[in-house]
Amino acid sequence: xxxxxxxxxxxxxxxLILAFGAVSIxxxxxxxxxxxxYKNMFLGSFGSVRKFAEVLVAxxxxxxxxxxxxVTFSAGLWNIGVEGQVVMGAIVTTWVYRLFLESxxxxxxxxxxxxxxxxxxGAIWAALTGLLKTFGGVxxxxxGLGMNFVATAWTIYLIFGPWKRPGVxxxxxxxxxxxxxxxxxxxxxxxxxxxxxxxLIAIVIIYFLLQGTYFGLRLKAVGKNFRAxxxxxxxxxxxxxxxxxxxxxxxxxxxxxxxxxxxxxxLPSISSGYGYLGLMVAMLINYQAIWAVxxxxxxxxxxxxxxxxxxxxxxxxxxxxxxxxxxVLFVLLMEGARQKLIKRAS
Amino acid sequence: MTQExxxxxxxxxxxxxxxxxxxVLGETISERAGVINLSMNGTILLSAMGGFAVAYxxxxxxxxxxxxxxxxxxxxxxxxFASVTLQQSQVAVGFVLALTxxxxxxxxxxxxxxxxxxxxTATPIPFLSDLPIVGVLFFRQDAITYLxxxxxxxxxLWIYRTRPGLVLQGMGEKPAAVYIRGGNVNALRYxxxxxxxxxxxxxxxxxxxxxxxxxxxxxSGLDGVGWIALAITIFGGWNxxxxxxxxxxxxxxxxxxxxxxxxxxxxPSQVLQVAPFPLMILTLLFVNIGNTxxxxxxxxxxxxxxxxxxxxxxxxxRASPPAALGAPxxxx
Numbered sequence: 001x002x003x004x005x006x007x008x009x010x011x012x013x014x015x016l017i018l019a020f021g022a023v024s025i026x027x028x029x030x031x032x033x034x035x036x037x038y039k040n041m042f043l044g045s046f047g048s049v050r051k052f053a054e055v056l057v058a059x060x061x062x063x064x065x066x067x068x069x070x071v072t073f074s075a076g077l078w079n080i081g082v083e084g085q086v087v088m089g090a091i092v093t094t095w096v097y098r099l100f101l102e103s104x105x106x107x108x109x110x111x112x113x114x115x116x117x118x119x120x121x122g123a124i125w126a127a128l129t130g131l132l133k134t135f136g137g138v139x140x141x142x143x144g145l146g147m148n149f150v151a152t153a154w155t156i157y158l159i160f161g162p163w164k165r166p167g168v169x170x171x172x173x174x175x176x177x178x179x180x181x182x183x184x185x186x187x188x189x190x191x192x193x194x195x196x197x198x199x200l201i202a203i204v205i206i207y208f209l210l211q212g213t214y215f216g217l218r219l220k221a222v223g224k225n226f227r228a229x230x231x232x233x234x235x236x237x238x239x240x241x242x243x244x245x246x247x248x249x250x251x252x253x254x255x256x257x258x259x260x261x262x263x264x265x266x267l268p269s270i271s272s273g274y275g276y277l278g279l280m281v282a283m284l285i286n287y288q289a290i291w292a293v294x295x296x297x298x299x300x301x302x303x304x305x306x307x308x309x310x311x312x313x314x315x316x317x318x319x320x321x322x323x324x325x326x327x328v329l330f331v332l333l334m335e336g337a338r339q340k341l342i343k344r345a346s
Numbered sequence: 347m348t349q350e351x352x353x354x355x356x357x358x359x360x361x362x363x364x365x366x367x368x369x370v371l372g373e374t375i376s377e378r379a380g381v382i383n384l385s386m387n388g389t390i391l392l393s394a395m396g397g398f399a400v401a402y403x404x405x406x407x408x409x410x411x412x413x414x415x416x417x418x419x420x421x422x423x424x425x426x427f428a429s430v431t432l433q434q435s436q437v438a439v440g441f442v443l444a445l446t447x448x449x450x451x452x453x454x455x456x457x458x459x460x461x462x463x464x465x466x467t468a469t470p471i472p473f474l475s476d477l478p479i480v481g482v483l484f485f486r487q488d489a490i491t492y493l494x495x496x497x498x499x500x501x502x503l504w505i506y507r508t509r510p511g512l513v514l515q516g517m518g519e520k521p522a523a524v525y526i527r528g529g530n531v532n533a534l535r536y537x538x539x540x541x542x543x544x545x546x547x548x549x550x551x552x553x554x555x556x557x558x559x560x561x562x563x564x565x566s567g568l569d570g571v572g573w574i575a576l577a578i579t580i581f582g583g584w585n586x587x588x589x590x591x592x593x594x595x596x597x598x599x600x601x602x603x604x605x606x607x608x609x610x611x612x613x614p615s616q617v618l619q620v621a622p623f624p625l626m627i628l629t630l631l632f633v634n635i636g637n638t639x640x641x642x643x644x645x646x647x648x649x650x651x652x653x654x655x656x657x658x659x660x661x662x663x664r665a666s667p668p669a670a671l672g673a674p675x676x677x678x
Contacts, residue, residue: 030454030456080441132627135640136634136635137631137634138627138630138631139580141384141437142576143627143630145573145577146627146630147627149570149573150624276445280442283438283441283442316456316563318450318452318453319449319453320449321446321452321453322446324446325442325443325445325446325449325450326446328446329424329439329443329446332428332434332435332442333427333428333434336428336431336433337432339432339433340431340432
């Protein structure tokens with residue numbers, strides 16, 4: 001048992017070394033020093049309180065999305081449409097804000113309504129993909145991708161059309177809300193402790209939902225063997241839809257946080273790609289909720305740290321994506337190699 | 347709109363569809379062999395950047411296209427290795443590569459942003475280009491567009507009219523049968539995935555050396571093309587001719603969007619550019635809905651003449667994926 005553990009660890013370590021090795025070669029071929037690049041990324045994310053607060057700002061939506069994806073992955077679904085569900089959450093949150101801004105109601109109530117609205121928006125968008133899958137036979141990957149493009153187009157339509165700024169519409173988004181409608185932030189930072197708490201509570205709930213409830217057990221049965229679960233009398237299509245609804249609601253919450261705490265308006269790229277990045281986190285942690293927090297934090301740190309690269313080293317900030325991708329790719333490959341070795345040994 | 351401008355517009359549609367044609371043909375071959383290459387979106391971006399960089403440095407267009415195809419083949423090799431040899435999830439590996447190759451293209455392409463490099467120009471074919479209508483449409487294109495026409499015919503002939511093509515059809519449906527008849531399923535899967543990847547890789551330089559010459563990084567507007575091509579492959583029902591038709595239909599809709607935009611100026615251009623996506627979802631729905639259980643149950647309830655009509659209609663639209671798509675093959 002211990003030997004198997006050690007072997008596992010060795011394979012994961014090898015994946016880590018290979019990923020950093022590959023990215024270092026890419027950096028050298030681009031004429032940059034790998035050591036300098038890694039150092040700047042580290043300092044860019046952990047170098048000061050302000051920078052670390054930015055890491056946490058990116059961490060919250062990433063964690064929410066990952067928590068949601070753990071549910072759909074448990075049900076055996078590839079919810080690639082999560083990106084559009086984040087966008088839809090942001091749209092509905094902005095919409096609720098616009099409805100109640102002039103109402104004179106208590107801002108706290110409006111903020112809660114806006115975030116709940118965002119969750120409903122994300123859930124509805126996910127349910128559409130789920131319905132396309134269960135009743136239309138459209139694979140969730142392709143349906144989801146299409147829905148992503150539609151959601152993005154909708155954002156742009158709103159920003160340039162009905163919700164455009166007085167004067168001239170631009171890619172800088174809609175008119176920002178007054179400060180009192182923002183989720184309360186820490187002094188001089190964009191970080192909201194409420195948002196952080198929301199993300200952490202979400203992952204804890206999902207952990208217990210999947211590990212400790214009958215619902216989670218049935219969901220995993222559906223994911224492991226759809227046919228067998230159906231024959232055992234589990235209403236499979238209903239469980240698929242539930243998982244879409246839960247994931248959509250959490251993705252919608254991520255979009256809502258982007259609007260209510262970070263940007264205070266709707267932007268064309270409001271999701272910042274956190275939906276797709278969440279898929280990468282979920283794959284890297286092998287769909288185990290227990291690892292979601294550290295890995296989401298690492299990915300958020302890479303994203304924020306890479307912002308330094310164009311400024312300090314004249315390198316493109318997409319290096320973070322290359323490094324994240326290399327990590328996931330090599331972990332997948334090494335896992336395959338490990339399974340192959342086990343099979344050969346037995 | 348005069349007849350002349352309409353013809354030139356339609357000829358432009360045929361040219362601008364060329365990269366998507368390569369991509370859907372490549373994906374069709376790969377999926378026919380049982381391997382989904384989900385990396386397409388990243389592959390196209392990386393080969394667009396790489397093809398442009400090579401052509402810029404060597405001043406040779408052909409080396410640029412070759413580089414694009416090689417990059418596509420290399421990415422496909424990783425997909426094949428992970429899914430065929432290591433038996434990992436094709437979707438997972440493909441998705442990771444889709445994102446990683448995209449970011450890699452932005453990272454490595456940074457120094458090439460906005461540079462002017464070589465660009466493929468039209469080569470009208472003597473005599474044929476003077477024919478009325480067809481001359482303008484088909485015979486005043488550039489070399490890569492001609493190649494896209496030829497590729498459609500070649501891939502179609504290969505799959506439906508040759509012996510190895512018959513084996514290819516079998517591999518997606520029942521790999522065990524191919525194995526029993528002495529075919530090496532896994533080796534063939536490698537070959538077809540890599541050839542398909544090379545075709546997908548041609549799509550990149552077809553953009554960066556012909557249609558939208560140059561490399562513009564994140565604002566090049568290429569991000570997303572690969573996902574569309576993936577949807578078109580399914581729309582095409584794994585038939586190369588039907589997939590190519592889907593590519594042309596898509597290019598036509600985009601062109602129509604541009605034309606309509608000058609008439610309906612109040613609609614933002616970004617919205618019309620994505621107009622094909624909802625249509626794509628709808629077509630996927632039509633293509634797939636005939637496969638679902640509840641539709642069959644509903645059909646059974648209909649009175650006979652109507653039932654026959656609807657069943658026929660659904661069957662005509664239906665496209666079922668190769669049965670063994672995505673599943674690893676083991677001898678025992």
